[in-house]
Amino acid sequence: MRKQIAAANWKMNLTYQQGEKLADDLLASQYELKANHEVVFGAPFPYLTMVADKVKNAEKFSVAAQNCSNKKSGAYTGETSAEMLVSIGVKYVILGHSERREYFNESNQLLAEKINIALENKLTPIFCCGEPLNIREAETQNSFVEVQLRESLFHLSADQLKQIVIAYEPIWAIGTGKTATSAQAQEMHAHLRSVLAAQYGKEVANEISILYGGSVKAANAKEIFGMPDVDGGLVGGASLVAAEFAVIIRSLK
Ligand code: 13P
Secondary structure, eight states: OOOEEEEEEOTTOOOHHHHHHHHHHHHHSOOOOOTTEEEEEEOOGGGHHHHHHHHTTSTTEEEEESOOOSSSSSSOTTOOOHHHHHHTTOOEEEEOOHHHHHHSOOOHHHHHHHHHHHHHTTOEEEEEEOOOHHHHHTTOHHHHHHHHHHHHHTTSOHHHHTTOEEEEOOGGGSSSSOOOOHHHHHHHHHHHHHHHHHHHOHHHHHHOOEEEESSOOTTTHHHHHTSTTOOEEEESGGGGSHHHHHHHHHTOO
Protein backbone atom coordinates (compact mmCIF):
# COMPACT_ATOMS: atom_id res chain seq x y z
CA MET A 1 0.00 0.00 0.00
CA ARG A 2 1.38 3.41 -0.97
CA LYS A 3 2.38 5.75 1.82
CA GLN A 4 0.01 8.67 2.38
CA ILE A 5 2.00 11.67 3.57
CA ALA A 6 1.12 15.04 5.07
CA ALA A 7 4.32 17.04 4.65
CA ALA A 8 4.81 20.54 6.01
CA ASN A 9 7.20 22.90 4.29
CA TRP A 10 7.84 25.71 6.75
CA LYS A 11 10.09 27.44 4.18
CA MET A 12 11.94 30.43 5.72
CA ASN A 13 9.28 31.14 8.34
CA LEU A 14 8.96 31.03 12.14
CA THR A 15 11.46 31.70 14.89
CA TYR A 16 12.98 28.77 16.75
CA GLN A 17 10.49 29.26 19.59
CA GLN A 18 7.55 29.43 17.19
CA GLY A 19 8.77 26.27 15.47
CA GLU A 20 9.01 24.50 18.83
CA LYS A 21 5.47 25.50 19.76
CA LEU A 22 4.09 24.47 16.38
CA ALA A 23 5.75 21.04 16.60
CA ASP A 24 4.59 20.59 20.20
CA ASP A 25 1.01 21.59 19.40
CA LEU A 26 0.88 19.24 16.43
CA LEU A 27 2.40 16.34 18.34
CA ALA A 28 -0.12 16.87 21.14
CA SER A 29 -3.14 16.72 18.80
CA GLN A 30 -5.23 13.63 18.28
CA TYR A 31 -5.16 11.70 15.03
CA GLU A 32 -6.24 8.32 13.83
CA LEU A 33 -3.21 7.56 11.72
CA LYS A 34 -3.22 4.38 9.68
CA ALA A 35 -0.26 2.07 9.13
CA ASN A 36 0.62 3.75 5.82
CA HIS A 37 0.25 7.33 7.05
CA GLU A 38 3.20 9.60 7.74
CA VAL A 39 3.58 13.21 8.87
CA VAL A 40 6.71 15.13 7.92
CA PHE A 41 7.88 18.51 9.25
CA GLY A 42 10.07 20.33 6.74
CA ALA A 43 11.91 22.68 9.07
CA PRO A 44 14.67 25.24 8.47
CA PHE A 45 18.21 23.93 9.02
CA PRO A 46 18.80 25.51 12.47
CA TYR A 47 15.67 23.82 13.83
CA LEU A 48 16.22 20.32 12.45
CA THR A 49 17.89 18.88 15.55
CA MET A 50 15.15 20.27 17.77
CA VAL A 51 12.35 18.88 15.58
CA ALA A 52 14.17 15.56 15.07
CA ASP A 53 14.42 15.25 18.83
CA LYS A 54 10.71 15.91 19.32
CA VAL A 55 9.58 13.38 16.71
CA LYS A 56 12.04 10.70 17.81
CA ASN A 57 9.46 8.90 19.91
CA ALA A 58 6.43 9.88 17.88
CA GLU A 59 5.63 7.01 15.61
CA LYS A 60 4.74 8.17 12.08
CA PHE A 61 6.24 11.64 12.51
CA SER A 62 9.52 12.58 10.93
CA VAL A 63 11.56 15.54 9.87
CA ALA A 64 12.67 16.83 6.48
CA ALA A 65 15.33 19.31 5.45
CA GLN A 66 14.38 21.75 2.71
CA ASN A 67 17.58 21.26 0.70
CA CYS A 68 20.95 19.55 0.73
CA SER A 69 24.22 19.92 -1.13
CA ASN A 70 25.03 18.01 -4.31
CA LYS A 71 28.53 17.50 -2.90
CA LYS A 72 29.66 14.85 -0.42
CA SER A 73 31.79 17.04 1.86
CA GLY A 74 34.61 19.53 1.76
CA ALA A 75 35.26 23.21 1.13
CA TYR A 76 31.71 24.34 0.29
CA THR A 77 31.08 27.19 2.71
CA GLY A 78 27.49 27.51 3.79
CA GLU A 79 26.39 24.15 2.39
CA THR A 80 24.87 21.21 4.28
CA SER A 81 25.50 17.64 3.19
CA ALA A 82 23.11 14.71 3.09
CA GLU A 83 25.41 12.85 5.47
CA MET A 84 25.17 15.68 8.03
CA LEU A 85 21.38 15.63 7.84
CA VAL A 86 21.20 11.88 8.40
CA SER A 87 23.61 12.17 11.33
CA ILE A 88 21.11 14.40 13.21
CA GLY A 89 18.09 12.17 12.54
CA VAL A 90 16.65 13.80 9.41
CA LYS A 91 14.76 11.30 7.26
CA TYR A 92 13.57 13.30 4.24
CA VAL A 93 14.90 16.10 2.09
CA ILE A 94 12.76 18.33 -0.13
CA LEU A 95 14.58 18.68 -3.46
CA GLY A 96 13.75 20.69 -6.52
CA HIS A 97 11.21 23.00 -4.96
CA SER A 98 10.21 25.62 -7.54
CA GLU A 99 11.52 28.38 -5.27
CA ARG A 100 14.97 26.78 -5.32
CA ARG A 101 14.77 26.23 -9.06
CA GLU A 102 13.81 29.88 -9.60
CA TYR A 103 15.85 31.82 -7.01
CA PHE A 104 18.88 29.53 -6.78
CA ASN A 105 19.04 28.37 -10.39
CA GLU A 106 18.68 24.69 -9.59
CA SER A 107 18.60 22.74 -12.85
CA ASN A 108 17.26 19.26 -13.51
CA GLN A 109 20.89 18.09 -13.85
CA LEU A 110 21.94 19.55 -10.49
CA LEU A 111 18.88 17.96 -8.93
CA ALA A 112 19.87 14.58 -10.35
CA GLU A 113 23.14 14.93 -8.42
CA LYS A 114 21.31 15.89 -5.23
CA ILE A 115 18.94 12.93 -5.64
CA ASN A 116 21.94 10.60 -5.98
CA ILE A 117 23.72 11.88 -2.90
CA ALA A 118 20.52 11.80 -0.84
CA LEU A 119 19.88 8.17 -1.83
CA GLU A 120 23.49 7.18 -1.16
CA ASN A 121 22.96 8.43 2.38
CA LYS A 122 19.52 6.82 2.78
CA LEU A 123 17.86 10.22 2.96
CA THR A 124 14.48 10.07 1.22
CA PRO A 125 14.04 12.79 -1.41
CA ILE A 126 10.70 14.52 -1.79
CA PHE A 127 11.25 15.52 -5.39
CA CYS A 128 9.19 18.51 -6.49
CA CYS A 129 8.04 19.14 -10.03
CA GLY A 130 5.44 21.46 -11.52
CA GLU A 131 4.81 23.95 -14.26
CA PRO A 132 4.61 27.76 -14.30
CA LEU A 133 1.44 29.56 -15.34
CA ASN A 134 2.48 30.24 -18.95
CA ILE A 135 3.05 26.51 -19.51
CA ARG A 136 -0.35 25.67 -18.03
CA GLU A 137 -1.98 28.31 -20.21
CA ALA A 138 -0.27 26.83 -23.28
CA GLU A 139 -1.55 23.41 -22.13
CA THR A 140 1.93 21.90 -22.35
CA GLN A 141 2.20 21.04 -18.63
CA ASN A 142 2.29 17.28 -19.22
CA SER A 143 5.46 17.33 -21.31
CA PHE A 144 7.01 20.01 -19.07
CA VAL A 145 6.81 17.88 -15.92
CA GLU A 146 7.77 14.76 -17.86
CA VAL A 147 11.09 16.40 -18.75
CA GLN A 148 11.64 17.30 -15.09
CA LEU A 149 11.18 13.64 -14.11
CA ARG A 150 13.23 12.32 -17.00
CA GLU A 151 16.22 14.58 -16.44
CA SER A 152 16.39 14.28 -12.66
CA LEU A 153 15.14 10.76 -11.93
CA PHE A 154 15.28 8.43 -14.89
CA HIS A 155 18.93 7.51 -14.45
CA LEU A 156 17.86 5.66 -11.28
CA SER A 157 17.26 1.94 -11.02
CA ALA A 158 13.73 0.79 -10.19
CA ASP A 159 14.83 -0.02 -6.65
CA GLN A 160 16.23 3.49 -6.23
CA LEU A 161 13.15 5.13 -7.71
CA LYS A 162 10.98 3.30 -5.19
CA GLN A 163 12.81 5.22 -2.42
CA ILE A 164 11.56 8.54 -3.76
CA VAL A 165 8.48 10.59 -2.99
CA ILE A 166 7.27 12.93 -5.72
CA ALA A 167 5.45 16.20 -5.07
CA TYR A 168 3.54 17.85 -7.89
CA GLU A 169 3.37 21.57 -7.19
CA PRO A 170 1.97 23.74 -9.98
CA ILE A 171 3.83 27.02 -9.52
CA TRP A 172 0.72 29.08 -10.22
CA ALA A 173 -0.93 27.49 -7.18
CA ILE A 174 1.89 28.06 -4.67
CA GLY A 175 1.12 30.72 -2.08
CA THR A 176 -1.51 32.21 -4.36
CA GLY A 177 -4.63 30.81 -2.76
CA LYS A 178 -5.40 29.44 -6.21
CA THR A 179 -5.50 25.67 -5.77
CA ALA A 180 -5.58 23.30 -8.69
CA THR A 181 -9.00 21.69 -8.71
CA SER A 182 -9.04 18.14 -7.42
CA ALA A 183 -9.72 17.07 -11.02
CA GLN A 184 -6.65 18.97 -12.29
CA ALA A 185 -4.52 17.42 -9.55
CA GLN A 186 -5.80 13.92 -10.31
CA GLU A 187 -5.24 14.39 -14.03
CA MET A 188 -1.61 15.41 -13.56
CA HIS A 189 -0.92 12.77 -10.91
CA ALA A 190 -2.30 10.07 -13.21
CA HIS A 191 -0.10 11.44 -15.99
CA LEU A 192 2.98 11.37 -13.74
CA ARG A 193 2.21 7.81 -12.77
CA SER A 194 1.80 6.80 -16.40
CA VAL A 195 5.17 8.39 -17.23
CA LEU A 196 6.74 6.39 -14.38
CA ALA A 197 4.95 3.24 -15.57
CA ALA A 198 6.21 3.65 -19.12
CA GLN A 199 9.78 3.81 -17.85
CA TYR A 200 9.73 1.45 -14.87
CA GLY A 201 6.58 -0.65 -15.25
CA LYS A 202 3.16 -0.39 -13.63
CA GLU A 203 4.09 -2.16 -10.44
CA VAL A 204 6.88 0.27 -9.60
CA ALA A 205 4.76 3.28 -10.58
CA ASN A 206 1.98 2.15 -8.29
CA GLU A 207 4.34 2.11 -5.32
CA ILE A 208 5.43 5.75 -5.62
CA SER A 209 3.68 8.28 -3.41
CA ILE A 210 2.81 11.44 -5.33
CA LEU A 211 1.91 14.42 -3.12
CA TYR A 212 0.05 17.51 -4.28
CA GLY A 213 1.27 20.98 -3.24
CA GLY A 214 -0.14 24.44 -3.86
CA SER A 215 -2.55 26.24 -1.53
CA VAL A 216 -3.61 23.08 0.30
CA LYS A 217 -5.56 24.04 3.40
CA ALA A 218 -7.88 22.53 5.97
CA ALA A 219 -10.89 23.36 3.82
CA ASN A 220 -9.73 21.58 0.63
CA ALA A 221 -7.34 18.83 1.81
CA LYS A 222 -9.93 16.08 2.11
CA GLU A 223 -11.21 16.53 -1.42
CA ILE A 224 -7.75 16.74 -2.98
CA PHE A 225 -6.27 13.85 -0.96
CA GLY A 226 -9.36 11.80 -1.83
CA MET A 227 -8.33 11.59 -5.48
CA PRO A 228 -7.06 8.10 -6.39
CA ASP A 229 -3.56 9.17 -7.51
CA VAL A 230 -3.03 11.85 -4.84
CA ASP A 231 -1.15 10.44 -1.86
CA GLY A 232 -1.23 13.44 0.47
CA GLY A 233 0.25 16.90 0.26
CA LEU A 234 3.23 19.17 0.60
CA VAL A 235 1.89 22.18 2.44
CA GLY A 236 3.38 25.66 2.86
CA GLY A 237 1.30 28.44 4.43
CA ALA A 238 -1.32 26.23 6.08
CA SER A 239 1.38 24.11 7.73
CA LEU A 240 2.40 27.08 9.90
CA VAL A 241 -0.87 27.03 11.84
CA ALA A 242 -1.27 24.00 14.10
CA ALA A 243 -5.07 23.88 13.91
CA GLU A 244 -4.98 24.03 10.09
CA PHE A 245 -2.26 21.44 9.63
CA ALA A 246 -3.88 19.08 12.14
CA VAL A 247 -6.99 19.02 9.95
CA ILE A 248 -4.81 18.42 6.91
CA ILE A 249 -3.16 15.45 8.67
CA ARG A 250 -6.61 14.07 9.48
CA SER A 251 -7.54 14.39 5.81
CA LEU A 252 -5.14 11.63 4.69
CA LYS A 253 -7.05 8.75 3.14
P1 13P B 1 1.49 26.92 -0.17
O1 13P B 1 0.81 25.78 0.52
O2 13P B 1 1.77 28.08 0.73
O3 13P B 1 0.79 27.30 -1.44
O4 13P B 1 2.95 26.38 -0.60
C1 13P B 1 3.04 25.18 -1.26
C2 13P B 1 4.46 24.79 -1.28
O5 13P B 1 5.27 25.41 -1.95
C3 13P B 1 4.87 23.64 -0.47
O6 13P B 1 6.16 23.24 -0.78
